[in-house]
Amino acid sequence: xxxxxxxxxxxxDVARLAGVSHQTVSRVLNDHPNxxxxxxxxxxxxxxxxxxxxxxxxxxxxxGKTQLIGVVAQNSTLYGPxxxxxxFEEAAGEAGFAVSVGRVKVLDRESIAxxxxxxxxxxxxxxVVIAPNSSAADALADVPAELxxxxxxxxxxxxxxxxxxxxxxxxxxxxxxxxxxxHQTVWHVSGPTDWFDAAGRVQGWRRALELHDREVPPVMxxxxxxxxxxxxxxxxxxxxxxxxxxxxxxxxxxxxxRAMHERGRRVPHDVSVVGFDDVPEAAYFIPPLTTVRPxxxxxxxxxxxxxxxxxxxGESARPRxxxxxxxxxxxxxxxxx
Amino acid sequence: xxxxxxxxxxxxDVARLAGVSHQTVSRVLNDHPNxxxxxxxxxxxxxxxxxxxxxxxxxxxxxGKTQLIGVVAQNSTLYGPxxxxxxFEEAAGEAGFAVSVGRVKVLDRESIAxxxxxxxxxxxxxxVVIAPNSSAADALADVPAELxxxxxxxxxxxxxxxxxxxxxxxxxxxxxxxxxxxHQTVWHVSGPTDWFDAAGRVQGWRRALELHDREVPPVMxxxxxxxxxxxxxxxxxxxxxxxxxxxxxxxxxxxxxRAMHERGRRVPHDVSVVGFDDVPEAAYFIPPLTTVRPxxxxxxxxxxxxxxxxxxxGESARPRxxxxxxxxxxxxxxxxx
DNA sequence: ACCGATGATGTTAGCGATAACACCCGTCAG
DNA sequence: CTGACGGGTGTTATCGCTAACATCATCGGT
Numbered sequence: 001x002x003x004x005x006x007x008x009x010x011x012x013d014v015a016r017l018a019g020v021s022h023q024t025v026s027r028v029l030n031d032h033p034n035x036x037x038x039x040x041x042x043x044x045x046x047x048x049x050x051x052x053x054x055x056x057x058x059x060x061x062x063x064g065k066t067q068l069i070g071v072v073a074q075n076s077t078l079y080g081p082x083x084x085x086x087x088f089e090e091a092a093g094e095a096g097f098a099v100s101v102g103r104v105k106v107l108d109r110e111s112i113a114x115x116x117x118x119x120x121x122x123x124x125x126x127x128v129v130i131a132p133n134s135s136a137a138d139a140l141a142d143v144p145a146e147l148x149x150x151x152x153x154x155x156x157x158x159x160x161x162x163x164x165x166x167x168x169x170x171x172x173x174x175x176x177x178x179x180x181x182x183h184q185t186v187w188h189v190s191g192p193t194d195w196f197d198a199a200g201r202v203q204g205w206r207r208a209l210e211l212h213d214r215e216v217p218p219v220m221x222x223x224x225x226x227x228x229x230x231x232x233x234x235x236x237x238x239x240x241x242x243x244x245x246x247x248x249x250x251x252x253x254x255x256x257x258r259a260m261h262e263r264g265r266r267v268p269h270d271v272s273v274v275g276f277d278d279v280p281e282a283a284y285f286i287p288p289l290t291t292v293r294p295x296x297x298x299x300x301x302x303x304x305x306x307x308x309x310x311x312x313x314g315e316s317a318r319p320r321x322x323x324x325x326x327x328x329x330x331x332x333x334x335x336x337x
Numbered sequence: 338x339x340x341x342x343x344x345x346x347x348x349x350d351v352a353r354l355a356g357v358s359h360q361t362v363s364r365v366l367n368d369h370p371n372x373x374x375x376x377x378x379x380x381x382x383x384x385x386x387x388x389x390x391x392x393x394x395x396x397x398x399x400x401g402k403t404q405l406i407g408v409v410a411q412n413s414t415l416y417g418p419x420x421x422x423x424x425f426e427e428a429a430g431e432a433g434f435a436v437s438v439g440r441v442k443v444l445d446r447e448s449i450a451x452x453x454x455x456x457x458x459x460x461x462x463x464x465v466v467i468a469p470n471s472s473a474a475d476a477l478a479d480v481p482a483e484l485x486x487x488x489x490x491x492x493x494x495x496x497x498x499x500x501x502x503x504x505x506x507x508x509x510x511x512x513x514x515x516x517x518x519x520h521q522t523v524w525h526v527s528g529p530t531d532w533f534d535a536a537g538r539v540q541g542w543r544r545a546l547e548l549h550d551r552e553v554p555p556v557m558x559x560x561x562x563x564x565x566x567x568x569x570x571x572x573x574x575x576x577x578x579x580x581x582x583x584x585x586x587x588x589x590x591x592x593x594x595r596a597m598h599e600r601g602r603r604v605p606h607d608v609s610v611v612g613f614d615d616v617p618e619a620a621y622f623i624p625p626l627t628t629v630r631p632x633x634x635x636x637x638x639x640x641x642x643x644x645x646x647x648x649x650x651g652e653s654a655r656p657r658x659x660x661x662x663x664x665x666x667x668x669x670x671x672x673x674x
Numbered sequence: 675a676c677c678g679a680t681g682a683t684g685t686t687a688g689c690g691a692t693a694a695c696a697c698c699c700g701t702c703a704g
Numbered sequence: 705c706t707g708a709c710g711g712g713t714g715t716t717a718t719c720g721c722t723a724a725c726a727t728c729a730t731c732g733g734t
Contacts, residue, residue: 007401010689010690011690022691023692023713023714024712026692033711036711053457056691057395057403057691058398059691060394061392061689061692061719062690062691063692063693075427076423079414083414086413087412090440093455098455101436105427115430121390122393122435123392123393123394226617226618229621254622255621258623284563284566284591286595286598347721348720357683360685361684363722372681395720395721396721397689398691399688399689400721
């Protein structure tokens with residue numbers, strides 16, 4: 001009578017319709033071998049007819065496991081983290097896992113610990129933490145060892161399973177590309193120094209210069225914003241000896257481009273610039289930006305793989321994966337004047 | 338003995354330690370009134386001592402409700418949707434809800450229906466669909482009426498509860514701002530025509546021109562990319578009568594800026610440009626971009642509010658909320674030469 | 675001093691699945 | 705012919721919680 005009150009069909013309803021016990025329905029659902037083919041078909045038909053959908057809460061209650069993965073990420077729209085998250089959600093979805101995202105305003109120990117706790121409340125099967133700076137990495141010490149955990153963009157020195165873009169290689173390639181174009185040396189506008197990504201890029205840049213026996217100019221420290229890139233660019237633009245700049249991300253590069261433009265220094269004629277990230281609009285900067293493209297989808301896949309290994313096997317043998325980025329050449333690099 | 342096997346404490350463990358029944362523990366947890374203060378404190382102490390955390394699966398099983406909200410969003414890093422999502426996750430987290438994100442590669446009916454089904458499998462309390470174009474909006478017809486649903490950036494003509502930025506007002510303000518600067522008329526580079534956001538902005542732009550009795554130039558249709566903005570810009574740059582352009586988002590505007598630059602048309606001296614979104618780097622375009630800033634956090638809050646109203650009260654009285662954006666003036670607008 | 679109302683607590687019965695075990699029935703080796 | 709074996713199925717217990725009802729003391733009103 002009352003349509004609203006009729007509850008969703010449960011396993012016993014399917015069993016009754018198919019003329020079997022609910023346990024047999026459960027067996028069909030979980031692909032147990034010992035079910036006669038004919039029975040299996042009958043149960044499948046009943047499931048379909050009733051529009052039955054298994055109750056995950058009930059399953060989770062008895063098995064003690066969920067199909068949920070928790071992700072802790074900063075509440076920012078920085079291109080890198082956002083791309084990573086999006087790619088991870090897609091990968092996890094395809095593998096049949098739901099992803100619960102816990103956003104954190106600042107990457108301090110307390111906030112991250114709280115987000116991790118919320119995920120544990122939900123009894124997630126595992127956790128992914130996008131922990132790009134040291135305070136975030138420190139917070140991971142609080143995570144209990146029995147909870148499967150993978151860190152992305154985290155501390156390379158730490159023992160936790162980690163997936164990350166190979167910042168060093170990307171920065172090395174970018175710098176070498178500028179040297180190959182004929183520049184004496186390359187200046188660097190760095191991201192925040194407590195970010196591992198930024199630190200890795202600084203190292204790759206320095207290694208490239210040292211390997212080619214070039215002078216290593218002082219690092220221009222900035223945050224990730226176009227605004228700070230602009231400020232760094234204003235200083236660089238005033239120094240005539242600066243002919244090549246490697247910026248730690250594309251938005252910093254954008255700020256540098258604007259500073260150069262305002263100062264009348266043409267890019268790439270007077271100064272060459274390389275960025276990092278390959279944001280979609282980088283090809284439409286003035287001029288189109290040569291940059292380094294990380295493969296976020298690959299990072300996401302590896303992250304999921306590493307996590308699922310831990311979920312099923314306990315411990316993983318190779319707890320570290322690095323994804324090499326690719327240099328994308330556009331029009332912001334030229335030989336020095 | 339075996340530490341690994343010791344299971345998490347359950348309600349009965351807390352009850353035993355506190356010397357009460359498990360039901361009393363449940364009452365304390367759910368803030369039922371009829372519990373003596375002293376008992377309450379004793380239970381709280383026991384909870385803390387054991388590190389007890391309620392099992393959500395068990396609760397969901399008996400109540401038939403979860404504290405999970407499903408979000409369906411496209412797998413893109415477009416600034417608007419990404420900001421919205423991030424803001425929503427934060428708002429929901431603060432309200433004690435977990436957010437499960439289902440990413441969809443393309444916004445067609447089938448993909449969205451599948452994503453909604455996955456969320457229903459999880460027995461989410463409600464669903465938010467970021468449905469910015471008509472195919473996405475069509476897919477919502479498949480969502481069963483009893484499932485609380487809020488659409489964001491969806492079809493204004495449809496009856497589903499909807500929260501959206503007031504595109505019309507934003508576009509109207511942008512256009513009027515250009516007219517007020519002295520321009521005869523304003524050209525428009527539009528986003529994809531099947532997106533409601535884009536359509537709303539076209540309408541606002543047209544309304545402003547008509548209200549001021551100006552000629553309405555043909556719409557330059559594009560997608561959201563800097564690349565397509567560049568192509569549209571190349572055409573506009575060739576027409577000397579074009580002195581003011583309103584682009585449907587900041588990346589389109591970026592493409593327009595580059596096209597103008599290449600053609601030797603100075604912004605804002607020869608041509609004024611206004612964008613939409615206020616992406617963080619817009620202040621560092623060449624020149625800094627005047628644009629329209631939507632309040633994504635407000636959209637997120639309203640969305641959550643509308644959804645929770647439906648969850649608790651069944652139906653909502655005011656199923657439509659619109660958030661007015663704000664014009665941000667920078668340096669890309671000037672009187673015509 | 676008795677009664678019903680009220681507050682504080684305990685007891686019992688599920689929610690919907692899986693796990694463990696029991697059972698029935700053929701088949702096949704001895 | 706019999707008993708061990710194993711495939712196919714059913715029965716029962718259980719996960720951790722909340723809902724509903726039961727119980728018992730306390731208390732104010734007549």
